[in-house]
Amino acid sequence: xxVQKMNNIYLYTRYERFWHWLQMVFIFILLITGLEIHGVxxxxxxxxxxxxxxxxxxxxxxxxxxxxxxxxxxxEWKQYIPTTRKMLEVIRYYxxxxxxxxxxxVPKRKDAKHNPLQRLTYLSLAAFLLPIQMVTGxxxxxxxxxxxxxxxxxxxxLVALVHMAGAFAIFSFIIVHxxxxxxxxxIFAHIKAMITGWEDVEEGVEIEEWERAH
Amino acid sequence: xxxxxxxxxxxLCFLMSVCLLxxxxxxxxxxxxxxxxxxxxxxxxxxxxxxxxWSTTDHSKHEALQQAFKSGEEITRACLSCHSEAGSQFxxxxxxxxxxxxxxxxxxxxxxxxxxxxFCISTNKWQDKSCSSCHPGWNATVGEINCLVCHSQKEINWxxxxxxxxxxxxxxxxxxxxxxxxxxEGILESVxxxxxxxxxxxxxxxxxxxxxxxxxxxxxxxxxxxxNKALDVHMGVDGQNFQCTRCHTTKAHNIAGRIYSKPxxxxxxxxxxxxxxxxxxxxxxxxxxxxxxxSKVNDHTDKxxxxxxxxxxxxxxxxxxxxxxxxxxxxxKDGKHYKRKGAFGKYDYLSYKGxxxxxxxxxPEYFWFxxxxxxxxxxxxxxxxxxxxxxxxxxxxADDNARIxxxxxxxxxxxxxxxxxxxxxxxxxxxxxxxxTYDWQRAFAKGxxxxxxxxxxxxxxxxxxxxxxxxxxxxxxxxxxxCSECHIKKEGRLANLAGFYMPGRNSFKLLDMxxxxxxxxxxxxxxxxGLGRIFTxxxxxxx
Numbered sequence: 118x119x120v121q122k123m124n125n126i127y128l129y130t131r132y133e134r135f136w137h138w139l140q141m142v143f144i145f146i147l148l149i150t151g152l153e154i155h156g157v158x159x160x161x162x163x164x165x166x167x168x169x170x171x172x173x174x175x176x177x178x179x180x181x182x183x184x185x186x187x188x189x190x191x192x193e194w195k196q197y198i199p200t201t202r203k204m205l206e207v208i209r210y211y212x213x214x215x216x217x218x219x220x221x222x223v224p225k226r227k228d229a230k231h232n233p234l235q236r237l238t239y240l241s242l243a244a245f246l247l248p249i250q251m252v253t254g255x256x257x258x259x260x261x262x263x264x265x266x267x268x269x270x271x272x273x274x275l276v277a278l279v280h281m282a283g284a285f286a287i288f289s290f291i292i293v294h295x296x297x298x299x300x301x302x303x304i305f306a307h308i309k310a311m312i313t314g315w316e317d318v319e320e321g322v323e324i325e326e327w328e329r330a331h
Numbered sequence: 332x333x334x335x336x337x338x339x340x341x342x343l344c345f346l347m348s349v350c351l352l353x354x355x356x357x358x359x360x361x362x363x364x365x366x367x368x369x370x371x372x373x374x375x376x377x378x379x380x381x382x383x384x385w386s387t388t389d390h391s392k393h394e395a396l397q398q399a400f401k402s403g404e405e406i407t408r409a410c411l412s413c414h415s416e417a418g419s420q421f422x423x424x425x426x427x428x429x430x431x432x433x434x435x436x437x438x439x440x441x442x443x444x445x446x447x448x449x450f451c452i453s454t455n456k457w458q459d460k461s462c463s464s465c466h467p468g469w470n471a472t473v474g475e476i477n478c479l480v481c482h483s484q485k486e487i488n489w490x491x492x493x494x495x496x497x498x499x500x501x502x503x504x505x506x507x508x509x510x511x512x513x514x515x516e517g518i519l520e521s522v523x524x525x526x527x528x529x530x531x532x533x534x535x536x537x538x539x540x541x542x543x544x545x546x547x548x549x550x551x552x553x554x555x556x557x558x559n560k561a562l563d564v565h566m567g568v569d570g571q572n573f574q575c576t577r578c579h580t581t582k583a584h585n586i587a588g589r590i591y592s593k594p595x596x597x598x599x600x601x602x603x604x605x606x607x608x609x610x611x612x613x614x615x616x617x618x619x620x621x622x623x624x625x626s627k628v629n630d631h632t633d634k635x636x637x638x639x640x641x642x643x644x645x646x647x648x649x650x651x652x653x654x655x656x657x658x659x660x661x662x663x664k665d666g667k668h669y670k671r672k673g674a675f676g677k678y679d680y681l682s683y684k685g686x687x688x689x690x691x692x693x694x695p696e697y698f699w700f701x702x703x704x705x706x707x708x709x710x711x712x713x714x715x716x717x718x719x720x721x722x723x724x725x726x727x728x729a730d731d732n733a734r735i736x737x738x739x740x741x742x743x744x745x746x747x748x749x750x751x752x753x754x755x756x757x758x759x760x761x762x763x764x765x766x767x768t769y770d771w772q773r774a775f776a777k778g779x780x781x782x783x784x785x786x787x788x789x790x791x792x793x794x795x796x797x798x799x800x801x802x803x804x805x806x807x808x809x810x811x812x813x814c815s816e817c818h819i820k821k822e823g824r825l826a827n828l829a830g831f832y833m834p835g836r837n838s839f840k841l842l843d844m845x846x847x848x849x850x851x852x853x854x855x856x857x858x859x860x861g862l863g864r865i866f867t868x869x870x871x872x873x874x
Contacts, residue, residue, distance in 0.1 A: 156820040156835045163815035167627060211860075216867040245562055261630040274832035278839050286844030289853040296857035300864075 123317040143177040174254045197240045205234040224318050253280040371621020378602050378616040379547035391523035399515050403469030410478045420584040431591035438708045440591040443709035449721050449743045449797045450541040453756035455781040461760035465536040481532050484524040492518050531556050533575045545651040549739035550803035554648035564805050580609035589609040594702020613637040640812045641805050644692045650675040654688035660794035661769050685768045693868035695737030695801045701726035712752050719795040737801040744794050750787035
């Protein structure tokens with residue numbers, strides 16, 4: 118395998134990094150307290166767990182509004198447009214090429230941060246899974262007002278079911294996501310990039326027009 | 332460029348710590364605020380802040396009470412000479428009639444009616460004289476009202492004192508006359524110490540219902556005469572020192588409280604909404620949202636009664652009877668009837684009553700309750716293959732007035748007629764009573780005769796339950812039922828209340844299985860993938 122020259126590029130802006138880690142804190146707290154509320158273990162005590170969970174959930178909801186604002190005003194939403202192009206190559210890379218030491222078929226660029234698999238995953242998260250968690254979580258939180266809101270007939274069990282299913286999906290995502298951070302050119306390269314904003318990427322690979330977000 | 336990179340790192344760390352600090356301080360603040368006044372407490376303190384209840388009269392100065400009383404009837408006449416309406420008022424109350432409201436013309440609720448329990452079962456329409464010892468008339472009879480039992484603050488054995496006085500007063504012996512004078516002084520002292528009923532007055536019957544201290548109610552026994560705050564925050568002598576009437580609002584001698592199928596208060600209003608509302612409900616003084624604003628517990632008050640969390644256990648000082656098995660009655664030891672003491676120094680066997688079980692610090696059982704209780708009558712047909720609910724709370728989750736409420740459930744075995752399929756009401760006291768004869772046949776025949784109901788001669792015993800709403804012995808706020816005692820997967824306090832999803836208690840097994848399978852698969856997947864990378868591509872790692 119040929120040693121590639123690395124270029125240090127500024128990939129993630131300050132707000133983006135802040136949002137990422139804030140979200141990490143939120144998810145971490147919500148997952149820990151949420152599983153306790155679900156009766157998996159006792160850690161904070163049910164009452165405290167509920168308090169923390171509710172507070173964190175509502176905070177996330179507010180913070181998410183800022184993210185939505187950011188993603189649309191900066192045009193970053195284009196980074197999440199799903200594509201099937203090179204999807205198979207990426208899948209092939211993670212299931213085969215990575216063991217052979219091949220290069221990533223879609224290296225990161227400032228205007229194309231995510232590979233097709235990431236785009237699909239993050240879009241599913243931000244546009245589907247997280248909003249579902251937020252809506253069901255908010256409903257759960259406002260259970261006593263359902264009659265006033267016009268959802269009097271909605272069974273709590275159904276909301277709880279969807280919320281819990283979402284929690285499992287997010288938990289599973291976290292496991293894979295954290296593991297995937299180790300697949301950079303060094304174990305901590307991706308994590309370092311998300312902290313500092315700077316990432317070493319292989320030089321010379323041209324990004325194609327379709328990959329550009331801007 | 333490098334500089335701004337370092338800066339943003341610092342900023343990010345700063346922001347994250349601020350965020351964490353915010354969460355931690357918020358939760359800590361929540362704990363601290365609890366020790367401060369919550370709205371419901373502030374309101375209740377306001378409603379009861381005038382602690383000194385004053386009277387405009389001193390009964391020791393009343394002319395009508397300056398006489399040598401020979402009988403109870405004379406005392407009552409003296410009372411009524413001023414309180415002209417008291418007698419006719421009182422005779423209409425359940426305290427006198429022992430009859431509750433009834434929808435059925437042929438079934439009358441009440442101790443003097445057709446209602447049953449699983450203690451001494453029935454008063455047999457006043458035929459069981461031992462029951463009348465709690466009737467507020469003179470000499471335990473239904474004759475003339477005994478005002479003193481509720482209103483005298485100096486309780487004596489009036490019947491005995493009056494009898495003794497009568498015996499000595501007409502004597503020629505100066506010693507006897509001296510004695511008579513002394514006795515009369517005691518009577519007068521009692522007659523002249525008049526006031527609103529105290530815990531002791533009410534307790535003289537209500538703490539001893541069922542024939543002894545703490546037999547019936549789990550939340551009312553002699554320990555409530557002078558309770559401390561830990562036993563009852565309202566009545567505690569070291570706290571608010573409430574007398575019963577503070578909450579049991581009285582109108583024309585009718586004392587607020589649940590009466591059979593009639594709830595203590597049909598609506599849940601606070602004094603702010605209606606200043607003449609009875610103070611019998613917690614909501615009256617504490618409002619329906621008594622906890623800190625935004626607190627999750629406030630969201631519970633539409634479905635969970637205050638008592639469910641605030642009375643973690645009843646019979647916290649004295650034991651209460653939990654089991655009474657009449658089928659074991661009549662046993663002999665060495666050819667004699669006997670008594671045997673068990674736990675807490677209480678009888679666990681009495682030949683004339685059967686087998687008993689006593690418990691202390693009992694966790695209540697919880698049911699939906701709208702304030703009414705269904706009580707079985709002697710006329711109701713039973714199914715002896717089942718456990719018979721002699722009394723049961725009325726209510727369901729769909730009932731807006733119902734709350735999850737704590738109960739003492741007294742269980743036991745009592746006799747029924749195998750042919751007529753009705754519960755039997757043995758006559759217990761008196762010459763034909765079981766306690767004298769140990770003859771069930773005769774006791775049943777006499778008992779059923781008082782209701783003009785037939786007894787087939789064939790009887791057996793059936794297991795029954797009887798419920799008492801638990802509403803006294805409200806514990807201090809630090810001793811409430813924790814969330815996790817109900818919001819828990821197994822053996823929670825509300826484990827037997829079905830038909831609704833409760834976080835922490837309920838889950839969907841299939842989803843949990845599927846969910847954890849996905850989590851484990853994800854973990855295995857990444858572990859295998861990682862191992863694969865290590866073994867196939869070690870060179871790259873070292874780069």
